[in-house]
Structure formats: structure tokens, C-alpha cells
Amino acid sequence: DAGITQSPRHKVTETGTPVTLRCHQTENHRYMYWYRQDPGHGLRLIHYSYGVKDTDKGEVSDGYSVSRSKTEDFLLTLESATSSQTSVYFCAISESSGEYNEQFFGPGTRLTVL
């Protein structure tokens, strides 16, 4: 199994509070991704990183920011959480670009915003 951990695994917070989710990898993979999973939508890409300090937006980036100061860590921040951000958040990593580029997923973080 790819070495990917996410913390926390579960979090309950209140509307308007800041929240940071952490993804940590031990694989030294270049690419890291944050997805959210919601019923009826599958997984949707929030942000991704293609190197230290190099990030870009995905399909549903509004209300989220990310940072990557080290290869192994990719942080997802909700500056002011809203109830619509209640979701399961998955981090994924991949080694390289190219035609075949399997993404390995972390265990997920269940976030509830009250």
C-alpha cells in the first residue's frame, strides 16, 4: 500500500471556523491531489500540486486554499467553513506524468460543518 496518511480522520466544526486538513506521503511522489466526495457527485478535484510550492485549481476550488511547503505534505484549508463543505475529503498521490499514471488514495477525512 502507498504510504499516505490523512489527518484528522474525522472532524466536526462550526460554520465560519477555519479548518486545515493534512495529507502526508512517504512515497516521494511529485503530484498530490485533493478531492471531495459527495453523494450523487462521485469524487471531484479541489486542488492539486505538481511540486513544492506549485499548486493549481481543480473543478471545485471555491472556498478552499492549499499549500505545499515540503514534498511529503499537502495541506487543504477551508478559511471559513460552510455547511456545503460537509463532505469526505480524499488526498491522492501519483508518481509522474505520462500516459499511465495511477493515483493512490489516502483513507479520507470525514468533515462535518454544523
Add this chain to the structure above:
Amino acid sequence: AQKITQTQPGMFVQEKEAVTLDCTYDTSDQSYGLFWYKQPSSGEMIFLIYQGSYDEQNATEGRYSLNFQKARKSANLVISASQLGDSAMYFCAMREAPHQTGANNLFFGTGTRLTVIP
């Protein structure tokens, strides 16, 4: 428009029988790839199988095979000899041509919940 469409919200299959999970995709890229992931009730995402757009043969991985029909833009997953442990949510996903960054973002379908009946 949806890039990945999975039209079967739920499917049932008898243990030891084969089952096909449908997936259609929409892209104008010539180079793309199709993935299937399994999500059991425990929640993790498990990679099952991959098919590249230039692969001439259908991909196979053990009991999993991908029925790739390029002209119809379909990439159905076939599970042979179903087992009780196959009960899970199954997601089809597509990556299009890589970004200039090299990142391969995945677009997921809404999933099919498979239940294997003893």
C-alpha cells in the same frame, strides 16, 4: 456535460456469476486513460484496472476485465465469478491529456453500488 456517466446506481449479482458495470465517457482528447476504482464500506479507494486510449487489447487484472469500445466511448468493467467481498461502490474515472504541469487530474462518475447475493 458529464465527462463520465455511470447509469446504474445499483446492481445485484448472484455469487459466482459475472456482472458488467457500465461506464461511458466524453472527451475530445486523443490521449486519455480510463480507471476503475472500488470503494468498500470501509471507505478507502482501491485501484482495480486501467485502460489507455491507445491500448488495442482490453485490460485484464485477475477477475476484472475492461470492455473497451472506443467508437462507442464506453469502458465497462466486467467482474467474473463474483464473491461476497466484491460488494462495494465502483467508480469509473478518466484522465484526459496531461496538463502542461504534467498533472493527470481524474474525472469520476457517480458510482455503481454492487451487491453480491449469496
